[in-house]
Amino acid sequence: MTPEEKKQQVAKAALKYVEPNTVIGVGTGSTANCFIDELAKLKFQIEGAVASSQATADRLKSHGIPVLNLNGVGELSVYVDGADEANHHLQLIKGGGGALTREKIVAAASAKFVCIADESKLVEQLGTKFYLPVEVIPMARSFVARQIVKLGGNPMWRENFITDNGNMILDVYNLNIIEPLKLETAINSIVGVVENGLFAHRHADVLLLGTDNGVKELMI
């Protein structure tokens, strides 16, 4: 099975978590895009969706799915999104697409977080295959980078990329992420950091992994 087929498989499987007559949250990226295409089949059963990025809002609209403002709705029933890495505690690294801040907000506002990914994203320790994206206020970029070096990371500026919030991204390599909860808090305590891509405090509740033998479901 190709990686694309595995994404489609988990996107379909996530539909069972979509409750009728509710507002749901939708993530960003190629796996989330597969989910949006599947969600189109249920568009008359849900009230609408809150998007975690402009790209996702555009794709939802292209299917005729109502895109709602988070400020105008209550708790979302479920948030469905991909990830760059996931561990067995369902803690994640996200932000490969640069949408981590809005993704974390929508995930926090949701009763359940269903993460969808192909099995290659499952790791023993976060940060072993993927870098950690950090969104920063532009004027603080160099200052934040120096503070991250003190934490043992090697930050690289994602040049020519501006987030939907008008900020910049530092991709941090070589972090030894033994305690994701502590590191998430430590990085967010640096002045000038908007958010980092560790989803340890608000981890996924369900992880659907696409494999050659079907969808594997991990739950906490």
Ligand SMILES: O=C(CO)[C@H](O)[C@H](O)COP(=O)(O)O
């Ligand atoms: O965090 C994200 C975007 O900010 C994505 O969920 C993550 O990058 C995974 O993307 P893909 O499904 O394309 O592998």
